[in-house]
Amino acid sequence: MQPFQQLEEAFEAENPDVDVQMEFHGSIQVMRRVTDLHRELDLVATADQSLLPMLMYATNNPETGEPYANWYLSMATNTITIAYTSKSKYADEISAHNWFEILSRDDVRVGISDPRFDAMGYRTFMAFALASDFYSDSSIFGNFVHRQFKYPIRLKTEGEDISIIIPEIVETNPDSHLVVRGSSVALNALLESGEIDYAFEYVSVANQLGFESVKLPPEFGLNDPKLEDYYNRVRVELDFQRFASVEPIFTAEQIRYGLTIPTNAPQPELAIRFIEFLYGPKGQQIMKDNWQPLFIPAQIDQPENLPAELKEFFGL
Amino acid sequence: MTQKKRSGAKTFVPIGFNILASLLIFFILLPLLLTLLSTSVGTLLQTLQDQVVIDSISLTFKAGAWATVMGLLLGVPIAYLLARSDFHGKAIIEGVIDLPTVIPRTAAGIALLLVFGRTGILGKTFAHLGISFTDRLAGIIVAMLFVSVPLLVNTSRQAFQAVNRDLEQAAQVDGASAWKVFWQISLPLAWRGVLNGAIMMFARGISEFGAVIILAYSPKIVPVLIYERFQGYGLEAATPITVILLILILALFAILRWLSNSISE
Numbered sequence: 001m002q003p004f005q006q007l008e009e010a011f012e013a014e015n016p017d018v019d020v021q022m023e024f025h026g027s028i029q030v031m032r033r034v035t036d037l038h039r040e041l042d043l044v045a046t047a048d049q050s051l052l053p054m055l056m057y058a059t060n061n062p063e064t065g066e067p068y069a070n071w072y073l074s075m076a077t078n079t080i081t082i083a084y085t086s087k088s089k090y091a092d093e094i095s096a097h098n099w100f101e102i103l104s105r106d107d108v109r110v111g112i113s114d115p116r117f118d119a120m121g122y123r124t125f126m127a128f129a130l131a132s133d134f135y136s137d138s139s140i141f142g143n144f145v146h147r148q149f150k151y152p153i154r155l156k157t158e159g160e161d162i163s164i165i166i167p168e169i170v171e172t173n174p175d176s177h178l179v180v181r182g183s184s185v186a187l188n189a190l191l192e193s194g195e196i197d198y199a200f201e202y203v204s205v206a207n208q209l210g211f212e213s214v215k216l217p218p219e220f221g222l223n224d225p226k227l228e229d230y231y232n233r234v235r236v237e238l239d240f241q242r243f244a245s246v247e248p249i250f251t252a253e254q255i256r257y258g259l260t261i262p263t264n265a266p267q268p269e270l271a272i273r274f275i276e277f278l279y280g281p282k283g284q285q286i287m288k289d290n291w292q293p294l295f296i297p298a299q300i301d302q303p304e305n306l307p308a309e310l311k312e313f314f315g316l
Numbered sequence: 317m318t319q320k321k322r323s324g325a326k327t328f329v330p331i332g333f334n335i336l337a338s339l340l341i342f343f344i345l346l347p348l349l350l351t352l353l354s355t356s357v358g359t360l361l362q363t364l365q366d367q368v369v370i371d372s373i374s375l376t377f378k379a380g381a382w383a384t385v386m387g388l389l390l391g392v393p394i395a396y397l398l399a400r401s402d403f404h405g406k407a408i409i410e411g412v413i414d415l416p417t418v419i420p421r422t423a424a425g426i427a428l429l430l431v432f433g434r435t436g437i438l439g440k441t442f443a444h445l446g447i448s449f450t451d452r453l454a455g456i457i458v459a460m461l462f463v464s465v466p467l468l469v470n471t472s473r474q475a476f477q478a479v480n481r482d483l484e485q486a487a488q489v490d491g492a493s494a495w496k497v498f499w500q501i502s503l504p505l506a507w508r509g510v511l512n513g514a515i516m517m518f519a520r521g522i523s524e525f526g527a528v529i530i531l532a533y534s535p536k537i538v539p540v541l542i543y544e545r546f547q548g549y550g551l552e553a554a555t556p557i558t559v560i561l562l563i564l565i566l567a568l569f570a571i572l573r574w575l576s577n578s579i580s581e
Binding site (some may be wrong): 171193195 | 433
């Protein structure tokens with residue numbers, strides 16, 4: 001959120017004729033604004049780029065018959081961390097090697113985001129599944145979810161493949177030590193106020209807000225492109241179809257943020273100006289200052305569909 | 317309390333007022349009516365079998381009832397006090413009672429979180445008794461109580477003010493204690509107003525979203541569930557629950573109003 005707010009300010013300073021209006025939601029929710037609620041947005045950014053093909057390429061705008069998007073920019077990566085403060089329980093004990101054990105203790109309050117709506121939510125469970133696999137100890141995942149949810153979250157292993165099954169209703173038990181919110185940004189205030197001891201966050205966010213953090217090793221932190229095959233064995237399945245318009249399966253992979261201009265954007269020319277600003281020197285600096293440097297050169301999915309101005313801008 | 321208008325009394329209002337009045341009534345009723353008509357009976361029945369919805373409705377009513385009971389316990393005495401005695405700083409107390417209605421609900425939620433949260437003054441104290449508020453029933457009750465209790469206090473105060481003081485004083489002269497006067501004269505006469513206040517408070521409480529969601533995102537009361545369904549699954553998933561909540565509140569409202577009218581007559 002922070003880099004985007006800074007981008008908004010800097011962009012508006014250079015473009016006084018434009019008032020950028022931003023809203024922030026869980027990654028899946030962002031796209032549902034366009035595809036389900038039929039909001040006309042000029043720019044959509046998400047913490048998981050694979051959601052763009054899944055939800056926007058695959059859904060047609062009933063008015064035009066065209067998909068809601070047909071290209072995206074792969075912006076930047078991030079690392080999963082466990083954010084905490086000096087007041088958090090066992091703050092002096094937690095490390096990159098025992099985090100899963102500390103977070104499974106009954107007297108530790110842990111904030112997670114909803115795996116049904118937010119990328120950080122399903123990535124949290126991916127990290128636990130990967131840790132279980134890495135240490136060959138299925139109790140790592142089991143202890144974390146055991147007796148916490150009204151409808152259990154399960155781990156299914158078939159040979160090399162690991163599936164995490166998320167039920168239709170994610171609701172914690174009355175005595176649970178887990179606190180679930182719709183998106184990871186909603187956990188920050190709870191962590192600040194001492195309501196929770198730990199929250200799953202991106203390293204950039206934890207740094208921006210000045211939290212202490214345990215940066216997960218690359219095996220679980222989902223930040224290393226060299227481990228792609230290793231990550232890919234884990235997937236999160238949403239165990240319900242009732243409301244879903246697409247097959248709800250998320251495969252673990254290196255975290256990559258995605259950005260696109262929806263095909264029904266009312267002011268695509270302004271969105272293009274914003275992207276050019278983002279990839280210009282000032283935009284790049286803002287992202288770098290927020291611990292989230294852009295991939296340079298720009299990585300583009302289906303670049304043939306990029307608007308002509310952006311093709312030129314990126315030298316295609 | 318307002319006197320019922322005698323039939324045949326001539327209305328004396330400026331021209332155009334009835335048009336403007338109808339406009340307002342239309343503005344309130346149209347969205348509600350359209351929402352009520354937006355879902356088929358089949359979908360409604362299906363939604364009513366959804367265990368999550370049932371649990372959420374019963375939780376909402378339970379929390380609202382608790383909040384109202386506590387509101388009666390704490391609100392009626394202050395309403396009586398404000399109606400019957402004059403004291404230094406009374407205006408300030410009246411202002412304080414109205415505060416929850418003028419601050420944003422989200423601000424109320426944050427303020428409550430700071431006090432009833434795990435590290436808040438009251439949160440810490442109650443933790444020793446095994447009561448915690450965040451994401452718990454107690455948190456929902458506290459949020460509902462905070463935002464809706466002014467309705468009960470203000471309505472009850474007006475009701476007590478409307479009670480004829482001569483009756484109370486006569487009883488007093490006859491040697492009745494203040495308790496006895498309150499129980500046997502004031503409360504029976506102001507009963508209808510107090511009940512009306514409780515109804516308003518209950519309805520306002522179970523509709524609360526902003527303050528509740530900050531203190532207790534889960535267990536989910538109906539307004540939070542509506543929001544979650546809307547966010548997560550879209551309009552189609554959210555509407556049936558919205559309609560159910562509307563019907564329940566309207567029905568309850570009608571029943572309790574009818575009850576309070578028949579009691580008073």
